[in-house]
Every structure is written in C-alpha cells, then in structure tokens.
Amino acid sequence: MPHGRTGKMLWVDLTAGICRIQAHDGSPAFIGGRGINQRLLFDLQPEGRDGLHPDSPVLLSAGPLVGTLVPGACRLAVDFRNIVTGGVGSANLGGHFAAEMKFAGFDQIVIRGRSPRPVYLLVSPETVALRDATTIWGLDTWETENRIKRLENEPRLKTVSIGPAGENGVRFACLIGDRGRAAGYGGSGAIFGAKRLKAIAVRGGLPVTVARPEALLDELMRFNRETIETSDFVRIHRQGGTLAAYLRPGENRPHAVCNMSGAFWDNASIAAVDRAVFDQRSLVRRHACFACPVYCSAVYRTGDRVCEGLQANSWRAFASNLRITDPEMVMRLHALANRYGLDGDHTSAVLAWAVECFQEGIIGRNDTGGMELNWGDGDPLIRLMGQIVEGTGLGAVLAKGLDAAAGEIGRDSRRLAITAHGNALMEAAMRSHKAWALGIVTSTKGGGHLRGAPAVEARRIPPEVSRACFGIGDIQDPTAYENKGQLVTWYENYKGVVDMTGLCYLPSMWMELGLFTPEQIARFHSLVTGGEQTAADLMQAGARLQTLEHLFNILHAGFGRKDVRVPEKLARIPVDRGPFAGQRLEPQGWERMLDDYYLAHGYDAASGWPTVERLEALGLTEAGRRLAAAGIDLPSAGGPAMM
Amino acid sequence: MSITVDSRRCVGCRLCELACSLARCGRFNPDQAAIRIIFEDDGTLTIAITEACLACRRPLCAAFCPVGAIVSGEN
Known part of the structure; x- marks a missing residue:
C-alpha cells in the first residue's frame, strides 16, 4: 500500500449502474486532490458537452496529507465543468468527509452518466454500491444525511449531498457536508441533480500509512509547538x-x-x-x-x-x-x-x-x-x-x-x-486592495477570493519580507498596483500546492506568512509519502496545475485576457469613506497588473494564454496538443516564468 | 497512569483518534483508536474511551488535543 494514499480510485457509471475499483500509482506531477482531479477532468471532459451532460464527469479527491495528523489536512477537492462559466469548475470543502473517504479506501471518486432513478453512493470497506434514493429525493441536505444514517444504520457515516436546489437545477446549487460545509462555486449541486445522484455516503475502517511515522511525529510536535501554538492567526x-x-x-x-x-x-x-x-x-x-x-x-x-x-x-x-x-x-x-x-x-x-x-x-x-x-x-x-x-x-x-x-x-x-x-462575485475590499481584486477576477474557476487573492495584502508586509518570501518587491501599500501581478501569480501557484496536498487555505501563508510555507508542506509531504519533492518542485506542480486549468478554460470557454475585466461597478463607484475613501479599480492600473501577472506566469500578455514554451517547461505539451487538435493555436515565445 | 477526559471542552477535531491509532498500530485509522469522538444529534460531543486504552505514560491523544480536553495524570 502506497504511503499517504490508498492506491485506489473508484469509477462510477450512473447510467449503467456500475462501480469499478481501479488501482492507481499516484501522480508526482499533479500530487493529488485538485491536481489529479483536474488532470483527469482535462482528459475526460468532452468538448461541446456542458457540465450537466451525462458524459461530463464530476471528480472528488482527498490529497496525500488527508487522514494524517498534519494540521488541517481535511479538504475534499471537487472538480467538474463549471455550469456558470463553462470553464473550470473546482470547489473545495472542509469538514470530515475527505478523511472518511480515504479511510473507506479511496483517494478519488470519478462519477459519470445519469442514473435512471435517484440514487446515493455508499462507500465503505465492505460495500461499494448505488442505493435507491427515491424516498429521500426532495429532502434538504440535513435531513438527507439523517435519513441515510438511519437507512444504513450507521451514525458515523459522513455525507456530501444535494438539497432541492441541486435536484431542481439551480445553477449555483452546491454540495453540502457536515451541515454547513459547502463545495460552493460552479454548480456541483446541479450536476449531482442532473445525474440523479442525491448523495455520497462514506464510512471508514481502513488505515492510511505514512512513510516515516516516527519522524513525522517529531516534526508534528515541533510544528505544533513552534508554529501553531505561537501563531497570532491561530489564537484569534x-x-x-x-x-x-x-x-x-x-x-x-x-x-x-x-x-x-x-x-x-x-x-x-x-x-x-x-x-x-x-x-x-x-x-x-x-x-x-x-x-x-x-x-x-x-x-x-x-x-x-x-x-x-x-x-x-x-x-x-x-x-x-x-x-x-x-x-x-x-x-x-x-x-x-x-x-x-x-x-x-x-x-x-x-x-x-x-x-x-x-x-x-x-x-x-x-x-x-x-x-x-x-x-x-x-x-x-x-x-x-x-x-x-x-x-x-x-x-x-x-x-x-x-x-x-x-x-x-x-x-x-x-x-x-x-x-x-x-x-x-460577492466580495469585500476589491476597490481598495488591488492584488486581492486581481486574484478574485483571474481565478480559473471564474472568480472568488480562494485562489490567487492574497489575504496577507492587508498586513502591509515590509519590502524585505516580501522579497524573502516571494522574491518580489514592495507590496506594502494595498492600494498600489505595482508588484501585485507577481504576488497573485505566486499565490495561485501556492494555492495549487495547498489544494493538491489536501490542506486548508485558511491557516496557511494566505493569512500568515509563517504558516505552512512551501518548505514546510514539502517536509510533511515527504515524511508522509516518502517522496523527495522539494518546495520548488511543489510550487512548480502548482504552476502546472494553474496552467492546465487555463488550458481547460481556453478549450471549453475561450477565456483569455479579454475576459479578465474590471467589474464596471467597482471602477465607477469609489469607496465613499474610511481609510480607503476614493479608492476604486482604475483601468490603467488594472492593465499594468495584468501585464505583470501574465509575464510572471510566463504567458503571452496580449492574449493571456500560456505559450508553447511554457507548456513544454511544465510538461504540458501533450495537453497543448489537444487544443491544437481543436484548432486553437497557442502563442509562442512568451516571457520568462517567475517560478 | 490515568487519562481524564472532559467532553465539554472537545471541538471534534479527532486528532486524538489519529494519534491513538498511530501509537497503537503505527498507522492512522480512527477505527483502531481506543478513544472515540461521538457526534451527538444536538451538536454536542462525547469523548469515549474504550477498554483497549492503555493509559500510556506519554499519551499522544493528550499531546495532540488542542483544547486540553484529554489530560494524563499519575493516577
């Protein structure tokens, strides 16, 4: 059994009612979680099919740190074709489901097809089965979880489920776990509804092994003592x-x-x-x-x-x-x-x-x-x-x-x-905090602050610290446009690392620079999996994931720089009072940030698309060929990447 | 040695289950832990220790509990 992984994935064909268990060898290039989901989604998603089509898959994955004592390693990655934007659909939920899924024996679940009748998927060490959900169709998410626990006579089941919103195809319906944990953006709930899949219920019992348990234990004790217990972020x-x-x-x-x-x-x-x-x-x-x-x-x-x-x-x-x-x-x-x-x-x-x-x-x-x-x-x-x-x-x-x-x-x-x-969008501080706004709008899943938008921008980080942490210049003034494109790029790649390993973005460098540095994540990842990937390797994997998602967005939605626009209302109406009075998003400053952003990613600044050279450097040439086959010519000779 | 638990402090992170299973089996598996967090319908939690608990001299369950809900003592 591989360390940090179960080594198994579950394929579910709802149309045929078939569940297939497959061994897998892991993916050093895409690590796990959102990485392996997006890699597979890129291959599986047919062109010309929206996310609700039976042929369109929805994938769930728990990264290699999930199921261990690494603090906050609990996240479930849910990836699919976004039914709001038409591009990347990618949501992420905390709680207890992801770990239970691994203890039930699976790193990843891939769901395709459309069931002829409402069903829920039960996954445990003893049982992998599609169960009739006719009697629970129509229930809200809380009652669904209660009812499945009673039906299976197992109070320790963990579920993700849809409520009436997903059943009725509301475009922004989501999955809910633990009565309040949402896989929010992109319409995953409506996709479950279209597939007649009411819920997935998991129950563990199997182990997750790690490569070096004693060394991991020592590192965890040190990290908890020196970092978690001394963190202002954690205290508050x-x-x-x-x-x-x-x-x-x-x-x-x-x-x-x-x-x-x-x-x-x-x-x-x-x-x-x-x-x-x-x-x-x-x-x-x-x-x-x-x-x-x-x-x-x-x-x-x-x-x-x-x-x-x-x-x-x-x-x-x-x-x-x-x-x-x-x-x-x-x-x-x-x-x-x-x-x-x-x-x-x-x-x-x-x-x-x-x-x-x-x-x-x-x-x-x-x-x-x-x-x-x-x-x-x-x-x-x-x-x-x-x-x-x-x-x-x-x-x-x-x-x-x-x-x-x-x-x-x-x-x-x-x-x-x-x-x-x-x-x-439903966001605060976009007029005043420029990297925050840029990261929200460049998000490959269409928008939102949980990708490259750096929460630390509000902390007025001294230039010597930003140079040491990110290798970039002064970012101290939240209202300035300079160096923000580079900062967003860094955080987009870093968020990829967080999502691929299964960590939570909240207690991380997103909020406080001492929490879960890439070097620390690499240490935990190595002790858990036995792999030798360095912090730089992981950040490179983050850049690879980010770029693959751009390719998906180009292929399926035609997105590029032309779509990364300042929301008109945020340019038109300035902040009316307070310390940021008068601030708004100015088009010229926005375009400067975008130039920096695309240059830092190694993309073509005019189109906002990755260059063929960048794809080659990231090992994505094959993915680029799919775009070429679809008649999409990617630009050549982009600028140097920041990584 | 003894282990004393206070369910009112528990936040439900289940780090104790993971730590106990690692101590007992060298791998992570909450089902093999001698301590279990029970999520009640009213939102409260119960920390249950099973008879398999060895009341370790340096119990990892207590070491990883972030809220002091599990305390080890001499008796």
Whole structure:
C-alpha cells in the first residue's frame, strides 16, 4: 500500500449502474486532490458537452496529507465543468468527509452518466454500491444525511449531498457536508441533480500509512509547538473563527454592503450582528474540521436544529451585503442556504442584485409577485430563496445565475451585476486592495477570493519580507498596483500546492506568512509519502496545475485576457469613506497588473494564454496538443516564468 | 497512569483518534483508536474511551488535543 494514499480510485457509471475499483500509482506531477482531479477532468471532459451532460464527469479527491495528523489536512477537492462559466469548475470543502473517504479506501471518486432513478453512493470497506434514493429525493441536505444514517444504520457515516436546489437545477446549487460545509462555486449541486445522484455516503475502517511515522511525529510536535501554538492567526481564530478575525470593532475594515455598492458599514450595524451576539444567542460549541487544531468553526442552534457556521463569508453574504442587522434572520438565511444546498455567495449576489434593482426601479411589484424588496428586510428574501429553489416567480429567473438573470431582465440591470467570467462575485475590499481584486477576477474557476487573492495584502508586509518570501518587491501599500501581478501569480501557484496536498487555505501563508510555507508542506509531504519533492518542485506542480486549468478554460470557454475585466461597478463607484475613501479599480492600473501577472506566469500578455514554451517547461505539451487538435493555436515565445 | 477526559471542552477535531491509532498500530485509522469522538444529534460531543486504552505514560491523544480536553495524570 502506497504511503499517504490508498492506491485506489473508484469509477462510477450512473447510467449503467456500475462501480469499478481501479488501482492507481499516484501522480508526482499533479500530487493529488485538485491536481489529479483536474488532470483527469482535462482528459475526460468532452468538448461541446456542458457540465450537466451525462458524459461530463464530476471528480472528488482527498490529497496525500488527508487522514494524517498534519494540521488541517481535511479538504475534499471537487472538480467538474463549471455550469456558470463553462470553464473550470473546482470547489473545495472542509469538514470530515475527505478523511472518511480515504479511510473507506479511496483517494478519488470519478462519477459519470445519469442514473435512471435517484440514487446515493455508499462507500465503505465492505460495500461499494448505488442505493435507491427515491424516498429521500426532495429532502434538504440535513435531513438527507439523517435519513441515510438511519437507512444504513450507521451514525458515523459522513455525507456530501444535494438539497432541492441541486435536484431542481439551480445553477449555483452546491454540495453540502457536515451541515454547513459547502463545495460552493460552479454548480456541483446541479450536476449531482442532473445525474440523479442525491448523495455520497462514506464510512471508514481502513488505515492510511505514512512513510516515516516516527519522524513525522517529531516534526508534528515541533510544528505544533513552534508554529501553531505561537501563531497570532491561530489564537484569534480559536476565539471565534473568521468572524472573530474579520469583525474588529472600530477597525473600519472594508465590507461588502448593499450589493457591493458600499465598502464600509457603520459600527452600530456591525455590533448588532457581531460574533459575540451570535455566540451569546445560540453557540453550542466551537468546532473543528477533521485533524485541525485551529478549530475556527462553531456549531450554532437555529430553531430546533443545529448548524455549522457562521463564518465571515456567510456573514458578508447574509448580513452586510443585504444590510440585515437581525441576527436571527442572518442565521435563518445561512441555515436555509445550507439546507437547500445553495452556494451562499451566489445566493447573496442574486438577492442583493434583486433588491438593488427594485430600489432603482428596474424591477417592480409586477416582477416580484407583489413583494417589496428593501435593504435589511429578510422575510421577502426568505420567500425569494424558496422561489429560486422551486423555480417559480422571480426566483425562476434568479435560479439561472446572476449573469443570465441580468441578461433576461435587461433594462440596464447589468450595471448592478458584479461578475467575472459570468460568475457572480460577492466580495469585500476589491476597490481598495488591488492584488486581492486581481486574484478574485483571474481565478480559473471564474472568480472568488480562494485562489490567487492574497489575504496577507492587508498586513502591509515590509519590502524585505516580501522579497524573502516571494522574491518580489514592495507590496506594502494595498492600494498600489505595482508588484501585485507577481504576488497573485505566486499565490495561485501556492494555492495549487495547498489544494493538491489536501490542506486548508485558511491557516496557511494566505493569512500568515509563517504558516505552512512551501518548505514546510514539502517536509510533511515527504515524511508522509516518502517522496523527495522539494518546495520548488511543489510550487512548480502548482504552476502546472494553474496552467492546465487555463488550458481547460481556453478549450471549453475561450477565456483569455479579454475576459479578465474590471467589474464596471467597482471602477465607477469609489469607496465613499474610511481609510480607503476614493479608492476604486482604475483601468490603467488594472492593465499594468495584468501585464505583470501574465509575464510572471510566463504567458503571452496580449492574449493571456500560456505559450508553447511554457507548456513544454511544465510538461504540458501533450495537453497543448489537444487544443491544437481543436484548432486553437497557442502563442509562442512568451516571457520568462517567475517560478 | 490515568487519562481524564472532559467532553465539554472537545471541538471534534479527532486528532486524538489519529494519534491513538498511530501509537497503537503505527498507522492512522480512527477505527483502531481506543478513544472515540461521538457526534451527538444536538451538536454536542462525547469523548469515549474504550477498554483497549492503555493509559500510556506519554499519551499522544493528550499531546495532540488542542483544547486540553484529554489530560494524563499519575493516577
């Protein structure tokens, strides 16, 4: 048995009802997790088939560090063709599912086809089977998990499942695990729904071995003592997760307010829905994902149920971006999104856009079925969420996603829709923090802050530190455009390493420079797998993955530099007050950052496409041939890569 | 030696299960651990020690617990 891997993958053909177990040798070039998913997706995804087509695969993988004591190694990579953008679909979820999947015996599950009837996939050391899900079709994600545990008489099962949103094809439906862990962007829930796959349930029992257990133990003890237990990041997040870190009273931090129209929310509003308010009202306990000593999450009571959350992202989605200051309503919206199986970011984006359209007179009561949509009024939004899931009323339009909804409504509503590559954005600080904004928009999965957008940009890192860490110059001023393209490139490659090994991006260099450096990840990776890959090797693998995803986006969606645009609203409306007053995304500065970004990646700056030389250097020449076969000529003679 | 657990402190990371299985078997497998975290329906957790627990002199379960929910002692 290989170390850090089970050495097995599971192929599921839902059309034929066949499960096939296959041994695999691993992939030094793509490591694991998102890497091996994207590598296989590139080969398997037929051209001319959208992500909902039975021939289109969805892949789940747990990286080599998952299932070990390496802190935070718990992430599940879910990869597919994005049904919002048409390009790369790639989501990532924490919790306990990924480790349980490995203990059940599999590094990777590949699902294709469409079942003639609703099913769920059961995976354990004793059983790999498709089970009838007719009786649970229609249930929300929480009830689905409960019911499968009862049906299988196994309370220790871990599930990822879809709710009614995925069943009904909402374009931004997602998978939910652990009652609050979402594989959010790109519509994976709708893809499960189209495949008539209600859930995957896993139960372990098999071991994960490591190459050098005693040396790993020593390294873990040292790392925990010297890094985890001395980290400011860890100390703050243990107090209350990203909410504790994000909501500092009086800090005037940028937020997303009222459909990202404003960047600052008054302290009284924030105080009404501060972390302490939620803790006082409904905290059951602090909560950790599998193998994570940071325990940044929490379990809250909501009604007669319990729910995982609320983190800064869901707070931004259902408090500030909708201007809701009723903590009960914020929690209801958060819990409902999880139960329906809706991506919180996209849900917030379409709801906030609908409210702003109503406020500006673009839509009226005729469109809303008589409802009045006002900032801070959650009850109509609860009804609208129900319509989205049921496909009725205005909800039927919103269920198509923000970009499509703006196209359908027309009437100049698109100027209020903030999107990248057709994907809805729901982000803070994009006007003021320039690398943050660039990383959000260049994300190969269409948009979002969990790729190259560096959270450390807000920390005003001294030039000597940025030179030592990243090999690049001054990045101290968040509002400056200089050196930011290089910084985003570095983080895109680094995020690839995090995702391929199965680590969590939160307690990493994304947030604090001392946490999980590439050198540290390489040490853990070597002790676990017995491989000899250096930090530079891993970062090169990150660049390879990033570039492969660009190729996928070129092949299936035609994306390039022309699509990496400043969202118009963020260029038009500056920050109105606070320390970043007057900041906005200026087109000239944006283009300079893009020039730097493509140069740092070794791509052609005019098209934004990788050059044939870059593909060769990364071992991707064969992947490039597929584009050539499709009549796509990649540019030649690009600039030097940063790696 | 003794092991004392306080379920009210537990955050459910299951590092103790991993550490125990490594100590007992030299590999990671929560099913082979002598300690188990039970996730209750009401959101609370229970730390359960099985009869297989050896109350190790330097228990790894306690060493890896990030919240002090598992404490080793002389008795």
